Amino acid sequence: MIYLGKKLAGQSLIEILLAMALMSIILPALLTGFVASRGGKPQQSRRIEAIALLKEAEEIVRSVRERDWKSFAVNGVYHPTVSGNAWYLDTGSETVNELTRTLAISDVYRDANGLIVASGGSLDTSTKKVDISVSWDMPYLSSITSTVYVTRYIGNRADEQTSQAQFSQGVTDNTQVTNDTGGEVKLATNTKGKWCQPNLSISSVNLPITNVPIAVSAVEGKIYVATGATTSGPAFFNVNVSNTDPPQSQIIGSFDNYQTNAVFGENDYAYLATTNNTKEAVIIDLNNFADPLNKKYAEAGYFNATTDSGSSVSTDANTIFVYNNRGYVTAGNYLYVFNLSSKSGSRPKIGKRINFANSGDKAGEVYVRDVGGDTYAFIAIEGSTVDELKIANVTDPNNNNKWKIVGQINIEPNNCSTLESGKAIFVNPAGTRAYISSTNDASFKEFFIIDTTNKSNPQLVGGIATNPPCTNGGGYEAGGMNPEHSVVVSLAENRAILVGIDASGGADSEEYQVLDTTNEAAPVKCGGLQISSGVYGVASVRETDGDAFSYIITGDGTGELKIIQGGPDGTYLESGTYESATLDMGADVAFNRLITNSVLPNGTTLDFQLSITHDIGGSCNGVTFNYVGPDGTSNTYFPESGGTISLSDSGGYVNPGRCVRYKARLATTDYYVTPEILDVNLNYSP
Known part of the structure; x- marks a missing residue:
């Protein structure tokens, strides 16, 4: 009997434990259901009320937008308010029957295809996002x-230009x-003119000289x-020279x-x-006549070349160059070198004079460039000096290392010629190339391109000619023409002009030769x-409108210029x-x-660029x-694909406005292809 009682007591304990486990599962669900049944109706009521406030806010946004876009389209957090018979937006959120309502206005960005993107892209000033x-x-x-995306006005339109x-x-x-x-449009x-197809169709100028x-x-x-x-x-x-076609x-x-x-x-x-x-x-003031009746200019100032001890020299000046308020x-x-911070009176010498050649020699031409913070004078030399080019650092007269000859080159060291000498020089803006013309020699070339990247060790592009044959190496052979001068007319197009006279005993050559310098080692006519x-x-000039001219002085007694x-080309x-x-x-519409x-x-x-303005008396005549770019200023330009138009009123530019024009700039560095405008669309809101 004792054994059976123990068995029944154990069974009861198990039943109690099972009952407690079932209650631990069932009671929370019952309690949650009870609470939900008591809170469900209020939660549902809140949600219905919230949806009504949300829909009302969407309509209020549209109403405010349609009445005044500029005051609406300001980023920030707002809530609706009523004034009179109209809705407005006031800053901050609001509480209505224990419901908090917030309207957050922010910018919208679009990609190149006009699609809204979360990041990147271009700002669309005609669309706002309202959360x-x-x-x-x-x-x-x-x-x-x-989330509502709101445009400046319902029914944006476009004006398109696409036909001839x-x-x-x-x-x-x-x-x-x-x-x-x-x-x-292309x-x-x-x-007009092409460098490699020159002609003398433009009238010449007869100078009153003999x-x-x-x-x-x-x-x-x-x-x-x-x-x-x-x-x-x-x-x-x-x-x-007038900027007409042809020039007068x-x-x-x-x-x-x-x-x-x-x-x-x-x-x-x-x-x-x-x-x-x-x-x-001598300095001439081109705005001041000493004799107005005969149009004779006044002398403004001068420079007297002296030795370093102050004595006047008796040697003629041969070349002159002006750069950054200095004369060379x-x-x-x-x-x-002399000071040109003023142009009047005697101009003072700067630093010591710099010897660049043997006594009795002279410069054919001098050219000055700033390179990497230093100033260099490139000197083409005529005479017995073996070097046709010398480079002087003329940066600081108080620093001996920056006021001296720093480099030179002998173009012909192998006795191919005894006549070579630097007649003229041009240096590219980077200071890495010097273009030199030289006296004619039947056995040697007359035009050379020097690599001056290393100012202390300039090198002839194409290498030095060997003897024999003396016809190899870098440079250009001018035939029977004896060069008097040369100029680079276009670095972008690789064109230079070499001019001169027939060499004594030489062939009858063209005195005006245009060179293609694409191959720097071997330019060709x-x-x-x-x-x-x-x-x-x-001399050569490229005008701001793109027209280019060379001006030559000749021995023609009835038309020297x-x-x-x-x-x-x-x-x-x-x-x-x-x-x-x-x-x-x-x-007036908003573009x-x-x-x-x-x-x-x-x-x-x-x-x-784009220009928008108001009408005058109901007409755009x-x-x-005033043309501006995407930021509303004249300093910027829309890219070839266009962009968002600024909403602003400044400097004669307005938006909204009634009268509009656009202006395009087209350019090419490959003269066999052109950009083309196929269509132009202006999206606007009435």
Whole structure:
């Protein structure tokens, strides 16, 4: 019996434990259900009320947007308020019946295809994102949200230009409208000058002199000619050149009574290298006539070359160059530097004079460049000095290491010629290439390109000629022409011009030779002109509108100064602009985006600016257009694909506005291809 009782007691214990386990599972569910049944109705009520507030907020957003976009489209956190009969947005959130409502306005960005993106892309000033939230914490912490994208106005529209007829209403400048693919704008075909196809179709200028001109220099719109073979006649002429097609030229002033060897010109001043032993360099004020009736310029200042002990030298000045308020003049075998912070009176010498050649030798030309914070003078040398080029560091007269000759090169060390000497020099802006022309020799070349990257050890590109045969190595053979001068007319196009006279006993060669320097080691002639009277100097100018010219001085007694138009040797011009016709929208509208479709081959560029303004008396006639880029300033440009248009009112630019134009810049460095504008769309909101 005792054994059976123990067995029944154990069974009861098991039953109790099972009952407790079942209750631990069932009771929480029962309790939760009980609580849920008591809170479900209030939670449902809260949610219904929250949805109503959310939908109301969406409608309020649209109402405020339609009434005033500018006041609406400001990023921040807001809540709706009523004033009079209208809804407005006030800062911060609000609580309505224990429900918190918040409207957060933020920017929208789009990718290149116009699709909204979460990050990156371009700002769309005509679209805003509004995140609406309604939250509550009783009976449970809960919230509902909605996101609304709002545009500036319902029913955005677009004005599109795509046909030849539409584009033809605009203004082309070195551009053209064609119909190859249904209407497009591209760079104009080059029917102007080409460097490798020179001609003398532009009229020449007859200078009132009896001698051959000495030297020529030029800036845009002006040609300066040094003509003083004696001290008794004209020493200098200023020739104005109009920016017309073709250009017109006329003498607008002169300067007398100096024998001259070289000239350097700026817009307001000209500088002469003379034979006067107390005024080796003379400064002419081109805005001041000493004799207005006869248009004779006044002398503004001068420089007297002296030894380092202060004694005047009796050697003629041969070359002159001006750079960064310094003048550089060579007289005999010395380089002198003088101060040009002022142009009047006697100009003081800077530092010691620098010897660059043997006694009795002289410079053919000097060229100055800033390179890496230092200033260098590159000197082409004529005479017995074996080096045709020397490089002087002229940075600091108080530092002996930066006021001396630092490098030189003998182009012909192997006795292939005894006549070679540096006649003229041009240096590229980086200071890494010097282009030198030399006296003619039947057994040697006359034009060379020097690698001056290392100023202390310049090297002839193409290498030094060996003897024999003396015909190898770097350089260009000019035939029977004896060079007088040379100039690089375009580094981008690899073009240089070599001019001169027929060498004694040599063949009758072209005195004006255009060189293709693409192969620096072996330039080749790509064009030329026969000018039997000889060419004694050349200067080149590329105008801001892209037109390019070379100006040559010759022995032609009835037309000493001649103008030759140059330019790219390809199908298209280098650059141009296109300005659309005025688009009258009929009323002020808000412009959203500029959307373009274009063709952009390698080596070409295309960008846009936009101008929007108000009408005058109900018309766009006579309004002034001020072009701006995407930030609303004149310093920026839309890329070839377009972009978001700024909402601003400044500097004559407005948005919204009624009258609009766009302007495009087209350019190429490969003159056989052109960028093309196919379509232009202006997206706007009425």
